[in-house]
């Protein structure tokens with residue numbers, strides 16, 4: 001675990017994030033993209049390794065800690081706050097705020113129309129302060145299937161783990177290519 005955290009830190013540094021606020025919209029976009037890539041790639045690599053080593057049911061509870069650890073690491077190294085959210089939540093703690101709700105609705109429309117943008121950046125106010133807000137669609141890949149597919153396709157272990165940890169789970173019924181949610185980053189303005 002310690003090694004993995006160190007790797008995340010290194011990835012952030014290699015990708016060139018000078019810690020601190022964005023100086024322009026382009027700079028904010030670069031910072032948002034960098035944070036999104038680190039979170040997506042790290043989580044996917046960890047999930048693939050865990051599912052292979054222990055199976056989806058046994059590794060399911062770790063997803064929470066991994067997402068938390070990587071987002072915290074991104075925030076401390078780059079100042080960018082990043083989370084994952086969805087309109088069909090597994091963890092109610094990942095609920096969208098009003099800006100994210102609108103972004104989800106917009107991306108769901110884009111998905112229906114078949115013209116999904118790769119990401120978006122906007123200058124907004126958050127708690128009275130100007131910030132840049134970055135959002136990027138999250139689409140389902142093959143590696144997500146063991147934990148987010150139709151209930152009938154999930155293993156007994158996964159169903160049991162979901163019942164125990166996420167009795168209110170709504171994040172099932174997805175196919176490869178479906179919009180699963182968004183990555184949402186808040187980038188401070190200089």
Ligand code: HEC
Nearest residue numbers: 047056060063064084086089090091094143144147171181
């Ligand atoms: C081993 C099981 C497992 C795999 C594989 C998995 N997930 Fe999840 N996913 C979870 C769990 C558990 C949570 C809840 C984590 C938490 O508490 O924050 C979650 C939460 C999420 C969330 C946050 C929103 C919410 O519903 O709480 C998104 C988005 C998400 N997963 C997308 C994906 C994508 C995309 C993939 C494939 C790249 C994937 N997941 C693969 C188990 C899994």
